[in-house]
Each structure stands twice: as C-alpha cells, then as structure tokens.
Amino acid sequence: MSYFDNKVPPKREDRLKAVIAHEDTICNMARKAGGKSCLIDDGERGFTQGSICLLLPALAMLNTLPDNVVLLHSALGCGSCTHSQNANVRVGSNIRQGKAKDGIWLSTALDETDVISGGEPKLEQAIIEADRRYRPSTIAIVAGCVPGIIGDDIDGVALKIQPQVNARLLPVHCEGFKTKIWATAYDAVYHTIGRNLLEERGIHDPAPEDELAVFLEQQRLARTVNLMNVSSMGRVDEQELERLLNSIGLETNVFPVFSHPDSFIKATRAALSISTCPTHDDYFLGYLQERFKVPSIIRHMPIGIDNTSLWLRDVAAVFGAEEQAERLIAAEVAELKEALGEFRPLFEGKKVFVSAGEFRALATSRLLQEIGLEVVGIRSFHHDDFANVEYEKLAGEAKSDYVVDIANVQPFEEANLLKRLKPDLFLGHANGNMTAAKLGIPTHVIYNTGLSYIGYRGVYEVARRLHRQLKNPSYNRNLSQNTRLPYTENWYGAEPFSYLNTSGRAVNE
Known part of the structure; x- marks a missing residue:
C-alpha cells in the first residue's frame, strides 16, 4: 500500500530510519557508507537545547504558493514564524511574477475552551470565512500540536466542508510532537499535494x-x-x-x-x-x-x-x-577555475565549520574543499542513508579526519566544538550563526534566497563572498570582545558530547 493512501505521512524515523543524535567522524561515516548502508542507531541527549518545529519549513513552502491561504489550526503563537518568512514571500513573488505579494495566513487561535470542547466547529467556520473573504484557489489547513493532542480530524472537516467552498482544501499534518525530524514537514506538504491536487490529464483521441x-x-x-x-x-x-x-x-x-x-x-x-x-x-x-x-x-x-x-x-x-x-x-x-585563482591564496590554510540541514551541510562542505578551504567540522541537523555518497566524497578529499555532529541544533555542543576547533570561518543558517559570531568567528549564511549558491555560478559567488569576509573579520572580533555566551569555562573544558547517549556512550548525570 502506498504511503499516500493514508491520511497522515509516516515520520522519517520510521520511513528512512533517520536520526538526530549521533557523534562520529567523516572517515568513519564514509566507511559505513562504503558498506552500502550508513544506518546508525539514534541516540538521546541527557540535556537538549533548542530544536526546529515542523511548522517552520512547512509554512516556508506553503506561504510561497500563489492564490493560497494558509489556515493554521493551532494556538495563535504557532504562526509567529510567518512574519519573518514574509519578506522572502514578497521578494520571491516579485521576482517570479512581477508583483510583490504577502503570504496570507489565518489562525483558528485555539484556546483552553477549544482544548476541552474540541476545535472542529471553529475550523469549519474559519474555512468558510477564508474562502468567502479571499476567494483563493487553495486553502492549506495546517494542524499544529493542539489538534493532534485533542483529536481534531482536519481531514474529516475538509471532506465535510469541501462542497461548501470553491477553494481546494489541503489538510497538512504538522503536529510537531509526533517526530523529532523537522524534514518530515516536507513530506507533510507533498503528501497533501499528491492526495488533493494531482490528477492525470492527457490528450486522448484528438480531432x-x-x-x-x-x-x-x-x-x-x-x-x-x-x-x-x-x-x-x-x-x-x-x-x-x-x-x-x-x-x-x-x-x-x-x-x-x-x-x-x-x-x-x-x-x-x-x-x-x-x-x-x-x-x-x-x-x-x-x-x-x-x-x-x-x-x-x-x-x-x-x-x-x-x-x-x-x-x-x-x-x-x-x-x-x-x-x-x-x-x-x-x-x-x-572558466570557473581560472576565476577562482584570485581567492585561493587567502583561503590556503583557513579552517571552516559548517552547520545546516543534512544535504546542504555536506554539499557545501564539498564546495569549500574545492575552493581551497579545510573543513574541520560538520553539524548536520539529521542523518539518513541519502547522505552516504556525500560522506565518501568528503572523506576522500579531507586533509585529516574531523568531527561530524548529528544534532537538531543543540548550540551548547556547537559552542564547545568551536572553542576547541577554532575555525577561521563558520557557515550556518541565518538565525544559527550567533554562537560563532559571539566567539569572534567570521560567519556567512549557508543559504539566502537573494544570493547565489547553486551551480557553477554559485561556486564563484560563494568564494567571492567568503574572500571578502575573511579579509575583514573585524566585526566578529569586536563582537566577541563585547558579548559573552551563557556557558561556563567548565563546560568549554568538558567533553563536547558528554550529554549524548549513543554507541555505548553514557549520559552525563
């Protein structure tokens, strides 16, 4: 039976055996990959600090869809991330469609009464109102944690209300407590697209x-x-x-x-x-x-x-x-190798730490190797078998073995690693570069929708920006002299993975 026959997609822990808690080295991961499977046991942290909810990547996709309304069936605060995402929606729509448009999102704003009595009546009313007010092509009904806990059936509500509205209703299951792998959000969005928007059309018996x-x-x-x-x-x-x-x-x-x-x-x-x-x-x-x-x-x-x-x-x-x-x-x-020549003298001997989602982190690390930088550490937000080929590429070009931290954020581990490794450069998410910046390490965003990263052009543009960053690191140096992180010297002196229980490691009590 297809996954798409079910109302809810499987979580990635089950479908891909993905993990979020593991410490290893690039060479060891490559050896496992050479055995045709890099499946590893997921661990647990005795202390955990920060993560990412499914709603963030799901809404980042859904808010970009033209003529779509996002209806969050959740507590009101669950939609807060859409405020920061809206700049990307406006710029992206302007570039692609010639008109800057805001993403439209609404919330059923579930409260304590709804938790007790159920939120389905409120959802029904909100769907009808969204259709009446905006006349969209689609309404994405996105369930947060509360509906999953109290048992609201968003698919049943969509089926009931569909005959009363013109918009196609798209139930999206993003109950964050059900999975620790935030990338499951992509599956949730594609699941509803496959079940509700795609149909086979062709030209049969033409005149x-x-x-x-x-x-x-x-x-x-x-x-x-x-x-x-x-x-x-x-x-x-x-x-x-x-x-x-x-x-x-x-x-x-x-x-x-x-x-x-x-x-x-x-x-x-x-x-x-x-x-x-x-x-x-x-x-x-x-x-x-x-x-x-x-x-x-x-x-x-x-x-x-x-x-x-x-x-x-x-x-x-x-x-x-x-x-x-x-x-x-x-x-x-x-042409590219000739153009990169001017940057290589400054890159020689410079060390870099990379942090991002699995494939973005690994592929970007390979790019950095190619332009002459030395990767000394990678933090990947999760791991599954798709990364096998990338570990082998990286290990084959590594000057020496280095750490791979599988972690769904966990900035306390990152701070410890950066203190030890002392990289000359840090690449991470725009909202995840603060730790490195406050330690005085020059930082660069690993993606930004206004900049080039992909293809041959992306190689040159990344190299050009990193060259400029390394030539003038004074901002980060000054920042480190005037700010501090909330970690003690005892923690910086401790083993960075002492709270990680995996591969026989004991959890710090």
Whole structure:
C-alpha cells in the first residue's frame, strides 16, 4: 500500500530510519557508507537545547504558493514564524511574477475552551470565512500540536466542508510532537499535494486538425523535466540550473515553491523529475514515479564544481545528451577555475565549520574543499542513508579526519566544538550563526534566497563572498570582545558530547 493512501505521512524515523543524535567522524561515516548502508542507531541527549518545529519549513513552502491561504489550526503563537518568512514571500513573488505579494495566513487561535470542547466547529467556520473573504484557489489547513493532542480530524472537516467552498482544501499534518525530524514537514506538504491536487490529464483521441499540435506538445513534453526547487533556493539559483539544462536542450518545469496550485498538474506529464535536494524531494518524487510513471534522479545536490557536474551528467544520460553535457562542463569548469585563482591564496590554510540541514551541510562542505578551504567540522541537523555518497566524497578529499555532529541544533555542543576547533570561518543558517559570531568567528549564511549558491555560478559567488569576509573579520572580533555566551569555562573544558547517549556512550548525570 502506498504511503499516500493514508491520511497522515509516516515520520522519517520510521520511513528512512533517520536520526538526530549521533557523534562520529567523516572517515568513519564514509566507511559505513562504503558498506552500502550508513544506518546508525539514534541516540538521546541527557540535556537538549533548542530544536526546529515542523511548522517552520512547512509554512516556508506553503506561504510561497500563489492564490493560497494558509489556515493554521493551532494556538495563535504557532504562526509567529510567518512574519519573518514574509519578506522572502514578497521578494520571491516579485521576482517570479512581477508583483510583490504577502503570504496570507489565518489562525483558528485555539484556546483552553477549544482544548476541552474540541476545535472542529471553529475550523469549519474559519474555512468558510477564508474562502468567502479571499476567494483563493487553495486553502492549506495546517494542524499544529493542539489538534493532534485533542483529536481534531482536519481531514474529516475538509471532506465535510469541501462542497461548501470553491477553494481546494489541503489538510497538512504538522503536529510537531509526533517526530523529532523537522524534514518530515516536507513530506507533510507533498503528501497533501499528491492526495488533493494531482490528477492525470492527457490528450486522448484528438480531432484530425489537432494532431499536429498534439504531436508538437508530446515532443516538447519528451524534453521537459521537473526541476524541484526548495524554499531556501532563490530565483537566481533556479535560473542557473535552468541555464544549464537549457544548454543541453531541455525545458524546465520549476516546482513547487512559488508555483501556482493550478499548474501542479504539469509535474505529472514531464519526462523526468530532477532533485536538487534529496532531503527535500525524495517523498514526492517517489510518488510521481509510483502514480504517474515519471522517473526521477535523486542523488546529488548541485552545489560545488564536482556535484554540479555529476548532477548534470546524470540528467544528460537520460536524454542521450552526454556529448553536449561534457562540452558544457569542460567550458564551465575551465572558466570557473581560472576565476577562482584570485581567492585561493587567502583561503590556503583557513579552517571552516559548517552547520545546516543534512544535504546542504555536506554539499557545501564539498564546495569549500574545492575552493581551497579545510573543513574541520560538520553539524548536520539529521542523518539518513541519502547522505552516504556525500560522506565518501568528503572523506576522500579531507586533509585529516574531523568531527561530524548529528544534532537538531543543540548550540551548547556547537559552542564547545568551536572553542576547541577554532575555525577561521563558520557557515550556518541565518538565525544559527550567533554562537560563532559571539566567539569572534567570521560567519556567512549557508543559504539566502537573494544570493547565489547553486551551480557553477554559485561556486564563484560563494568564494567571492567568503574572500571578502575573511579579509575583514573585524566585526566578529569586536563582537566577541563585547558579548559573552551563557556557558561556563567548565563546560568549554568538558567533553563536547558528554550529554549524548549513543554507541555505548553514557549520559552525563
């Protein structure tokens, strides 16, 4: 039975055996990957500090959909993250559609009375009001923790109210307490898209006068690929990948971020789906292949020189465009390596620590190796088998073995590691660079939707920005002299993973 036959998608702990609590080294992880499986036992922390709720990445996707209303069925505060996300929604919609638009979100604002008596009547009223007020194409009904605890059936409410509204109702299960793997949010969004928006459409028995048009459309679709985008990818990165794919004769259907719900059907008719981030894409690409026979490639993230080349070669092989791809790769790499020459003298001997979601952290670490920096540590927010190939690449180019911390944030571990490793540079999420910055380490965001990171252009742009950062680290140096972190010297002197119980390690009492 397909996962999509169920109302709720499985959590990644069950589906992918993903883990969030593990300490290892890059070489050891690569050895495990060489055994064809890097499955590891998940651990527990005797002390935990900070995490990420499913709602944040789910809303980052849903708020970008044009002509969509997000209806949070939850306590009011659960929608607070949408305020910070709205800048990206406005900029992204302006770049792609020529008009800056705010994401529209509402909340049922569940309170103590609703917890006792149930929130379904309030949800029904909110759906009808959202449809009447905004006339959207879709309404995403996003369940937070409270409905999951009290047993509200958002799918049942959607089924009941659907005949009364024009918008297509999309129930999204983001009950944060059900999983520790925040990337399950991607599955939750794709689950409702697959169940409620996709249907198979084609042209059957065309009239004689339409046969040429049908033939030409079929020829076009035979060279059309689904290019999966993510909410952390800006338009400049999409354009870079479109440029590369167009250069080998392919058309692209960029999907799903900032794609209108009515256009999602295009995804079912493409010749191939191409992942840009396996962490983000695997659940949905599996469904497209299972339900609509659209094959997919889900191996490399096109960040860095080698990964972009491998990504492009995989796509070209499907369409018999290997020669075109090799000519393109040779020209791009030659030009890029010449351009990087000015940065390498400053990068020589410089050490860097990387922190991000699994694939973003690993692929970016490979890019940093390629431009001459030495990676001395990686903190990945979770781990699953998709990362195997990346561990092998990194270990093969590592100057020495280094630490891999699988942690859903945990800044106290990060602070300890940074004190020990003393990197010259730190790359992490925009809201996760504070620890390094206050320690005086120059920082750079590992993604920003206004900047370039992906493809060959991304390599140069990342190198250019890091070169500028390393040339003038005075801001972080001054910050460290005037601020302090809330950790004692005893903690900095302790073993950084003393609170982690995994691989036989005892938890600090």
